Amino acid sequence: MFISEAFASGGGFSGQDIMATVIQLGLIFVIFYLLLIRPQQVKVKQHNEMLMAIKPGDKIVTGGGIYGKVVKSDGANITVEIAAGVQVVVNRVTIRDVVEEENTKSKTIAKKDSKKK
Numbered sequence: 422m423f424i425s426e427a428f429a430s431g432g433g434f435s436g437q438d439i440m441a442t443v444i445q446l447g448l449i450f451v452i453f454y455l456l457l458i459r460p461q462q463v464k465v466k467q468h469n470e471m472l473m474a475i476k477p478g479d480k481i482v483t484g485g486g487i488y489g490k491v492v493k494s495d496g497a498n499i500t501v502e503i504a505a506g507v508q509v510v511v512n513r514v515t516i517r518d519v520v521e522e523e524n525t526k527s528k529t530i531a532k533k534d535s536k537k538k
Contacts, residue, residue: 434515435455471518471519471527472513472514474519475491475494475499475519477491477492477494477528478491479519480504480519480520480521481496481499481501481518481520482517482520483511483520484515485515487501487503487509488503488520489501489502489509490502492508494513496511496513497514498511498513498515499512499513
């Protein structure tokens, strides 16, 4: 007596409603894969290739922001010279990037110029 006729009719989801929902969820997953997951996988692969290609003589920057020159590379550890006669051993995975000599020189010159002012 208190139940409205719309609820009492017993209608439910039809096969088309369920299929439309599955298609929408599938499209959302595909969009997330193409925009978020795949680019991140490519970036991780490139970073791992860069880490494996590090050799003595390369200039690197660690995750902590320390610039140095690779002295010795053996397995998971790399010996880095950060100043004349100062060498530290870092884990290979903590290296953020291999830098070019031009970049480090221009940063050093910019720091010296800013200190003079």
